[in-house]
Amino acid sequence: MSRSITKGNGLSILPGSTIGILGSGQLGRMLAIEARKIGFCVHTYSPDKNSPTGQIANKEYVADYSDLNKVREFASDVDVITFEFENVHVTTVDAASAVTTVRPAGSVLYTTQNRLREKTFLSENGFPVANFRHVKSLSDLQSALQKIGLPAILKTADWGYDGKGQVRINSAEEADKAWSSLDAPSGILEAFVDFEREVSVVAARAVDKSFAHFGLIENRHKNHILDLSIYPANVSDSLRKEAIELARNILAKLDVVGVLCVEIFVTKSGSLIVNELAPRTHNSGHLTIDACVTNQFEQQLRAVCNLPLGSTEYHSPAAMANLLGDVWANGEPNWKAALSISGVKLHLYGKAEPRPGRKMGHLTALGESREIALERVLEARRRLVGERT
Numbered sequence: 001m002s003r004s005i006t007k008g009n010g011l012s013i014l015p016g017s018t019i020g021i022l023g024s025g026q027l028g029r030m031l032a033i034e035a036r037k038i039g040f041c042v043h044t045y046s047p048d049k050n051s052p053t054g055q056i057a058n059k060e061y062v063a064d065y066s067d068l069n070k071v072r073e074f075a076s077d078v079d080v081i082t083f084e085f086e087n088v089h090v091t092t093v094d095a096a097s098a099v100t101t102v103r104p105a106g107s108v109l110y111t112t113q114n115r116l117r118e119k120t121f122l123s124e125n126g127f128p129v130a131n132f133r134h135v136k137s138l139s140d141l142q143s144a145l146q147k148i149g150l151p152a153i154l155k156t157a158d159w160g161y162d163g164k165g166q167v168r169i170n171s172a173e174e175a176d177k178a179w180s181s182l183d184a185p186s187g188i189l190e191a192f193v194d195f196e197r198e199v200s201v202v203a204a205r206a207v208d209k210s211f212a213h214f215g216l217i218e219n220r221h222k223n224h225i226l227d228l229s230i231y232p233a234n235v236s237d238s239l240r241k242e243a244i245e246l247a248r249n250i251l252a253k254l255d256v257v258g259v260l261c262v263e264i265f266v267t268k269s270g271s272l273i274v275n276e277l278a279p280r281t282h283n284s285g286h287l288t289i290d291a292c293v294t295n296q297f298e299q300q301l302r303a304v305c306n307l308p309l310g311s312t313e314y315h316s317p318a319a320m321a322n323l324l325g326d327v328w329a330n331g332e333p334n335w336k337a338a339l340s341i342s343g344v345k346l347h348l349y350g351k352a353e354p355r356p357g358r359k360m361g362h363l364t365a366l367g368e369s370r371e372i373a374l375e376r377v378l379e380a381r382r383r384l385v386g387e388r389t
Contacts, residue, residue, distance in 0.1 A: 010207055010306055012306040012307055013079050013080050013304075013305035013306060013307075014305075015038050015039030015040055016039060016040070016041075017040060017079040017080075017305075018040065018041040018043055018058075018078045018079050019031075019035050019040045019041070019043070019079070019080060019081075019082065019304075019305075020042075020044075020075065020077070020078030020079075020080065020081035020082070020096075020100070021042065021043070021044045021045070021053055021057070021081070021082060021083070021084050022045055022046075022065075022081060022082070022083050022084070022088050022092070022093075022096070023046055023053070023083060023084035023085040024044045024045070024046035024051035024052060024053035024054055024060070024084070025051070025085060025349075026052050026349035026350075026351075026359060026361075027085065027280060027281050028044055028051075028052065028053030028084035028085075029052040029053045029055070029056055029349055030281070030286075030289070030297045030347075031053075031082075031281065031297045031300060031301070032044065032053050032056035032057050033297070034295070034297040034298045035301055036056060038298070038301065040301070040305075041058045041059075042056065042057040042058055042059075043057060043059040043060075043061060043074065043077060043078050044057040044059075044060050044061065045061040045063065045065075045070075045074045046061075046062070046065075047062065047063065047064050047065070048062065049062045052349045052350040052351060053084065055350045059077075061073075061074045065089055065092045066089070066091075068091065068092070071092055071095045071096055072098070072099050074096070075095070075096040075098075075099035076099050076100070078100060079100065080100065080101045080102070080103060080304050080305060081096050081100060081101070081103070082103055082104075082258060082280075082300060082304045083104070083109065083258075083280050084280060084281070085280060086109055086112055086113045086278065086279055086280060087113060088109065088113075090106055090110045090113075093106035093109055093110075094106055103257040103258050103303070103304040104254075104256045104257055104258040104260070104304075105255070105257070107254075108254050108255070108256055108258075108260075109279055111254065112254075112260075112277045112278070112279045113158070113279075114157050114158050115155055115156070115157050115158075115276075116157045116186075116188045118276070118277055119132050119188060121253075121254075122274055122277075125253050127246065127249070127250060127274055128246075128271065128274055129273060129274050130190045130191045130192075130193050130265075130273055131190070132188055132189060132190045132191070133147065133188070133189045134186065134187075134188060135154070135179075135186065135187050135188065135189050136186045137179075138175065138176060138179045141175050141178070141179050141187075141189060142172070142175050144189040145169065145172060145175060148189060148190075148191045149191065150169065150170060150171060150172070150192075151168055151169060152168075152169050152189050152190060152191055152192055153166055153167070153168055153169070153189070153190045153191075153192055154166065154167050154168075154169055154178050154179070154182060155189075156182060156184040156187050156188075157184070157186050157187055157188055158184070165184070166224075167182070168192070169189075193265045193267065193273050193275075194267065194268060195265035195266055195267055195268070195273070196266050196268045197233070197234070197266050198218070198219045198220070198264070198265060198266070198275070199216050199217060199218050199219065199233045199235065199243060199263075199264050200216075200217050200219055200261050200262065200263050200264065200282060200285075201213055201214070201215075201216060201217075201243055201244055201246070201247035201261065201264070202214045202217065202259065202260075202261045202281070202282050202284065202296050203247045203248070203251055203259070203260060203261075203262070204258065204259045204260075204299045204300065204302070204303045204309055205251040205252070205256045205258070205303065206257065206302070206303050206306070206308075207257055207303075208306075209252070210308075210309055211248050211251065211252075211309075212299065212312050213244050213247060213248070213312060214231075214285060214292065214296065214312050215231060215232060215233075215240070215244070215312070215314070216231075216232060216233040216235060216240045216244065217229050217230070217231050217232075217233055217284045217285070217287070218230045218232075218233035218234060218235075219263075219284050223357070225324070225357065225359075226283045226284060226322055227322055228319065228320065228321055228322075228374070228378075229283070229284040229285075229286070229287055229319065229320040230318075230319045230370050230373070230374050231287060231291065231317060231370065232317060232370060235266065236270075239266065239270060239272070242272060243262075243264055243272055246262065246264070246272060247260075250262055250274070250277065254279075256279065257304060258279070258280070258300055258303045258304050259280060259281050259282075259285075259296055259299055259300040260277060260278065260279050260280070261278040261280070261281070261282035261284065261285065262274060262277060263275040263277070263278070280300075281296045281297055282296070283322070283359075283362075284320075286320050286347070286362050287319065287320040287364050288312075289345075289347070289364065290318065290345045290364045291314050291315055291316060291318035291364070291366060292311075292313065292314055293310065293311040293313045293315070294309075294310025294311050298310060299312070315366065316367065316368065317367055317368070317369055317370040317373045318365065318366050318367070318373050319364070319367070319373040319374040319376070319377040319378075320363065320364050320365075320377065321362060321363045321377045321380070321381045322359060322361075322362050323348075323359070323360050323361040323362055323363065323381070323384070324356065324357055324358060324359060324360060325353075325354035325355040325356050325357065325360055326356050326357070327354070327360070327384055328360070329356075329385075330385065330386075333384035333385065334383055334384055334385070334386060335384070337383035337384070337386075338380040338381065338383045338384045340383075341365070341376050341379060341380045341383070342376070343365050343366040343367055343373070344365045344377065344380045345364045345365075346363055347361050347362050347364070348360065348361035349361050363377050363380050363381055364377065365377035365380060
């Protein structure tokens with residue numbers, strides 16, 4: 001049953017209405033959990049059956065994103081559509097947008113799902129990015145390397161995530177092999193950033209242009225996949241304010257309605273370089289589920305439904321550790337041992353097959369300080385596989 005009231009710049013979508021989610025992974029699952037708690041119905045759309053999101057949703061549409069008739073049927077059955085990942089073709093979004101409200105808009109998705117378009121948008125609007133070049137051939141790559149210098153990072157322009165579709169080039173002799181490994185018609189070459197730390201700002205922007213953020217979260221990666229997130233980030237107050245203002249301006253320039261994450265490199269000289277944008281909730285924001293008054297998934301719902309944004313106040317410092325399929329290498333993890341640590345919470349994503357590198361869940365730990373929270377979450381993960389400090 002659709003329920004709405006007029007609020008500010010448009011209709012507010014109220015509990016009892018139906019949220020449509022394009023995509024069906026763990027981000028959609030956690031969004032669906034929050035939606036069901038508030039009282040919304042949830043429909044999800046993806047090619048996968050019995051998906052992490054589908055296990056929570058009221059209805060699971062199983063069809064290819066290119067099946068535009070099915071997309072329109074899905075759209076006609078919901079009151080608003082949002083995303084749980086950005087690799088949905090713009091024609092799919094356009095088909096859905098012709099039937100119902102889609103937030104954030106397809107234009108946001110179009111810009112951020114392609115690395116060249118994203119970097120060009122950031123550069124042309126004065127946001128700090130690493131030097132980059134568009135490359136369409138080996139000769140383009142060789143020329144770009146001369147201009148940008150070494151080392152450099154060659155990336156596919158489309159459909160990249162978790163470090164996929166990119167390779168580091170350390171010498172001119174590696175160009176041929178790097179281009180062959182890209183296996184794509186074009187790419188983007190970026191100057192290597194010698195950063196001190198990586199941080200992210202997960203933020204929301206509403207229909208009425210109000211803005212809310214979850215502060216500066218520090219991130220540590222392993223094999224190009226996020227491994228740990230810690231709040232608060234270990235940076236100066238002035239740098240924190242600069243990063244948040246940077247995120248605010250990016251969301252405003254893109255005219256985002258919803259949640260968007262700005263991934264940022266902090267260089268050794270203390271300057272900020274925008275690495276990537278994610279027009280959705282983000283892995284680094286998972287700790288907000290246990291640490292904040294309003295978590296990133298509820299905030300996404302509030303934003304896309306034209307409801308007031310919630311408080312992003314933290315109850316305490318927090319740390320999050322990803323659980324990849326590798327944790328299951330020697331059998332079922334020792335859940336009891338991990339959960340015996342005070343302040344530790346477990347979140348599993350409903351994926352049946354644990355594979356190396358596959359995100360299966362995460363642990364969150366709260367503590368009196370960031371150091372205590374980090375120590376707790378690392379010890380909990382060690383105990384899962386039988387290790388002890």
